[in-house]
Amino acid sequence: MSDKNLKYAKASLKNELKAxxxxxxxxxxxxxxxxxxxxxxxxxxIDPACEYPYSANNDARFLLKSVDEVxxxxxxxxxxxxxxxxxxxxxxxxxxxTYNQKADSSDERWWLLLQFSRLIRETSPELVxxxxxxxxxxxxxxxxxxxxxxxxxxxxxxxxxxxxxxxLPQHRNRLVLLASKLGTIKLLEPKDLxxxxxxxxxxxxxxxxxxxxxxxxxxxxxxxACLSDMNYERILASKPGGTWRDWPKELRAxxxxxxxxxxYPSVYGRMRxxxxxxxxxxQFYGFGNGRFGHPEQDRAISLREGAILQSxxxxxxxxAPGKPIKKKVVGRLIGNAVPVKLxxxxxxxxxxxxxxxxxxx
Numbered sequence: 001m002s003d004k005n006l007k008y009a010k011a012s013l014k015n016e017l018k019a020x021x022x023x024x025x026x027x028x029x030x031x032x033x034x035x036x037x038x039x040x041x042x043x044x045x046i047d048p049a050c051e052y053p054y055s056a057n058n059d060a061r062f063l064l065k066s067v068d069e070v071x072x073x074x075x076x077x078x079x080x081x082x083x084x085x086x087x088x089x090x091x092x093x094x095x096x097x098t099y100n101q102k103a104d105s106s107d108e109r110w111w112l113l114l115q116f117s118r119l120i121r122e123t124s125p126e127l128v129x130x131x132x133x134x135x136x137x138x139x140x141x142x143x144x145x146x147x148x149x150x151x152x153x154x155x156x157x158x159x160x161x162x163x164x165x166x167x168l169p170q171h172r173n174r175l176v177l178l179a180s181k182l183g184t185i186k187l188l189e190p191k192d193l194x195x196x197x198x199x200x201x202x203x204x205x206x207x208x209x210x211x212x213x214x215x216x217x218x219x220x221x222x223x224x225a226c227l228s229d230m231n232y233e234r235i236l237a238s239k240p241g242g243t244w245r246d247w248p249k250e251l252r253a254x255x256x257x258x259x260x261x262x263x264y265p266s267v268y269g270r271m272r273x274x275x276x277x278x279x280x281x282x283q284f285y286g287f288g289n290g291r292f293g294h295p296e297q298d299r300a301i302s303l304r305e306g307a308i309l310q311s312x313x314x315x316x317x318x319x320a321p322g323k324p325i326k327k328k329v330v331g332r333l334i335g336n337a338v339p340v341k342l343x344x345x346x347x348x349x350x351x352x353x354x355x356x357x358x359x360x361x
Contacts, residue, residue, distance in 0.1 A: 019087075020042045020075055021089060022116060023044070023091055024044055024054055024062070025338070028338040031058055031316075031340045032345070036350075042060055045064065053318045072123050076123055085125035086125060086126070088346075090132055113142070114141070124152075130175075131175065131176050133173075137175050146177075154180060156177065166195060166341060167195035167197060170279065171279060187349045200309070203309055207308075221302070221319070231287055234268055240273065243291075270294065271291060280334065284301060284334070285302070292306075303331065306331070310340070311339045
């Protein structure tokens, strides 16, 4: 899609489409939709920690509320005056994640997807989008969600994509669904956008150097977790793209020596400059939690670097001025977010769909 066509789509549709972002988190999806030219009116989330970053960085209201308590009338009031409505969201994905070894069919988070379906049925938006982990596509709950959309006469496209193919400096496989009552819709292919593939070096290669346990003078979020003496020795022995198997035996953890531990090579490793990062999780700031060691400096990546690898702008605000920065909280906000760049891909795909719909009528 050329820049000229994208500008046309923005200009012709910006006053006709209003969006609501369910399970909005810190605002990754909203920020990406806004960057594409879509007006997001409201973000809804149950986590109080999301309110400041969402409101401080986006031109949208924030509602602190569980989605299962949201009434259709509340959304319809937000949509008032819009010719086209978009309902977007990413139901909490831990239930379906390959990292979650404990969730089962009794987990209440499964039913948040059905609450999403309820609000679609009760508000009848012309457009719907959902982003989630790939494992969701294998679950009966997802097929029920898709069947509900089909019963409501939506055209549907869903697929699993690697965000690195769309220019995210991170390997992150995600399930993306688009649905429209207007006609056939699809997520644009990487070749349609022609966005440059990015590496870790492109994203964080020029960040100021810091040491483990230190904070950058100009950006408090550019801080790295402390390392124990043992983990400091381990990161010294780690190679970019390598694993704990590169270490001398005396540095290996007890779990690595057990037969079961040998199947988890993707922990205690460094990233590579010349590749996209591994999937950023909620605990990316810990060296032992994945391949989250800095490619060159002897530390785990910082909170800010994790946010940048999720394609948040370098000055995206996560914590209110004067408030303490808690790594666990900020890590959750960043790791759970829809990457901003993927949000933009979704937004551009929707605008392209609307442009084609306009041309056909």
